[in-house]
Amino acid sequence: xxxxxxxxxxxxxxxxxxxxxxxxxxxxxxxxxxxxxxxxxxxxxxxxxxxxxxxxxxxxxxxxxxxxxxxxxxxxxxxxxxxxxxxxxxxxxxxxxxxxxxxxxxxxxxxxxxxxxxxxxxxxxxxxxxxxxxxxxxxxxxxxxxxxxxxxxxxxxxxxxxxxxxxxxxxxxxxxxxxxxxxxxxxxxxxxxxxxxxxxxxxxxxxxxxxxxxxxxxxxxxxxxxxxxxxxxxxxxxxxxxxxxxxxxxxxxxxxxxxxxxxxxxxxxxxxxxxxxxxxxxxxxxxxxxxxxxxxxxxxxxxxxxxxxxxxxxxxxxxxxxxxxxxxxxxxxxxxxxxxxxxxxxxxxxxxxxxxxxxxxxxxxxxxxxxxxxxxxxxxxxxxxxxxxxxxxxxxxxxxxxxxxxxxxxxxxxxxxxxxxxxxxxxxxxxxxxxxxxxxxxxxxxxxxxxxxxxxxxxxxxxxxxxx
Numbered sequence: 001x002x003x004x005x006x007x008x009x010x011x012x013x014x015x016x017x018x019x020x021x022x023x024x025x026x027x028x029x030x031x032x033x034x035x036x037x038x039x040x041x042x043x044x045x046x047x048x049x050x051x052x053x054x055x056x057x058x059x060x061x062x063x064x065x066x067x068x069x070x071x072x073x074x075x076x077x078x079x080x081x082x083x084x085x086x087x088x089x090x091x092x093x094x095x096x097x098x099x100x101x102x103x104x105x106x107x108x109x110x111x112x113x114x115x116x117x118x119x120x121x122x123x124x125x126x127x128x129x130x131x132x133x134x135x136x137x138x139x140x141x142x143x144x145x146x147x148x149x150x151x152x153x154x155x156x157x158x159x160x161x162x163x164x165x166x167x168x169x170x171x172x173x174x175x176x177x178x179x180x181x182x183x184x185x186x187x188x189x190x191x192x193x194x195x196x197x198x199x200x201x202x203x204x205x206x207x208x209x210x211x212x213x214x215x216x217x218x219x220x221x222x223x224x225x226x227x228x229x230x231x232x233x234x235x236x237x238x239x240x241x242x243x244x245x246x247x248x249x250x251x252x253x254x255x256x257x258x259x260x261x262x263x264x265x266x267x268x269x270x271x272x273x274x275x276x277x278x279x280x281x282x283x284x285x286x287x288x289x290x291x292x293x294x295x296x297x298x299x300x301x302x303x304x305x306x307x308x309x310x311x312x313x314x315x316x317x318x319x320x321x322x323x324x325x326x327x328x329x330x331x332x333x334x335x336x337x338x339x340x341x342x343x344x345x346x347x348x349x350x351x352x353x354x355x356x357x358x359x360x361x362x363x364x365x366x367x368x369x370x371x372x373x374x375x376x377x378x379x380x381x382x383x384x385x386x387x388x389x390x391x392x393x394x395x396x397x398x399x400x401x402x403x404x405x406x407x408x409x410x411x412x413x414x415x416x417x418x419x420x421x422x423x424x425x426x427x428x429x430x431x432x433x434x435x436x437x438x439x440x441x442x443x444x445x446x447x448x449x450x451x452x453x454x455x456x457x458x459x460x461x462x463x464x465x466x467x468x
Contacts, residue, residue: 050070055435058138062357084137106162109159109160114158114159123369125364126372127364144173145169151380154192176324176326181216186239208236212284236280285324311339346395347376367416409456433459445462
């Protein structure tokens with residue numbers, strides 16, 4: 001590969017754009033508090049514990065993150081991350097404020113063209129992941145987005161997902177689990193996506209009821225039966241969207257099945273009306289299988305692919321003890337980070353961690369997002385209710401496009417993704433991005449690099465950077 005360092009550095013410096021783009025380009029360069037003169041270089045051959053902690057609680061370690069963590073101390077830093085309102089994130093907020101659709105009510109979003117809504121929400125999601133200092137919050141937003149997945153491409157979901165992202169996921173990501181699930185159940189986007197609005201007396205539609213039990217609460221092995229699905233569907237009849245405006249949820253009493261139901265062994269008396277929804281949520285959100293299901297998913301996301309029953313049990317106990325307090329449940333999950341095992345980065349995580357590690361100047365435009373599309377993880381584009389998979393096997397087929405992305409980043413060929421961090425000698429570059437010194441075979445490979453650009457491509461494409 002013949003890459004010119006001068007060409008690469010010139011390309012990385014060519015971030016000056018005209019008009020508003022120039023203002024936002026300048027702002028994005030300052031988000032990390034300035035680009036350091038040299039890489040932070042871990043001293044050991046084992047991954048730096050603070051680096052590992054940051055990897056697990058963020059979308060990637062950006063320049064300045066280690067200094068901020070060590071200045072605050074790990075416990076205080078984590079407490080700040082669990083209370084994102086404490087963290088000044090004004091620069092990132094300003095970056096996404098330009099996207100007008102993010103601030104409109106669900107009803108008024110129908111004034112926008114579909115492609116505008118999809119682009120603005122996708123760009124905002126990417127920019128927040130790259131630039132926000134509220135990193136744990138953004139990771140949890142991604143986690144709950146998959147847990148309560150809505151495919152933006154189905155029907156009116158293209159218009160309704162923007163409000164759902166703001167009013168359901170972001171508003172409840174660190175709140176009470178029951179509140180999150182209730183907000184989702186009555187979300188216009190969810191009523192469209194899982195056909196809840198078609199669920200009526202005499203013609204029950206089981207789509208949402210099944211996913212509520214299988215994916216959102218108890219889990220596939222949570223102990224429910226087909227009869228429980230049918231009874232839950234009956235209890236959830238009568239909810240619809242007002243035809244005028246297509247975004248206001250209403251309960252239509254004469255479409256509700258007011259007969260007696262029995263769900264998971266609990267009797268719901270006849271004539272429950274709209275209260276049947278809350279009775280169902282009380283049953284499923286307090287069920288021990290829900291605590292185990294949520295705890296297991298959190299442990300797999302933050303700790304390891306195969307968490308021990310003891311750890312899942314501790315996290316589930318905290319979930320139950322706190323009445324589903326997600327802030328305290330996540331805090332308990334993160335107590336065991338150093339007992340974790342490496343996890344394979346999904347495409348979104350891989351791309352964002354590269355952009356963060358290199359202090360990339362990006363506005364989330366097409367140049368970056370097309371790589372996410374080709375790797376199969378563009379935001380809000382997973383068609384089935386289970387959300388993008390956490391397991392590593394489905395993502396092994398993305399390696400070619402990861403290598404293409406790594407090479408394009410190194411050559412400065414990706415529109416709107418210019419690395420601001422100065423290039424360094426290969427071993428320092430590796431240590432900065434991976435969190436440890438390279439092993440002998442890694443040093444040997446880096447020694448064959450034809451220059452700093454080729455070394456950068458090798459690190460981003462290499463095995464060590466694919467894991468966190």
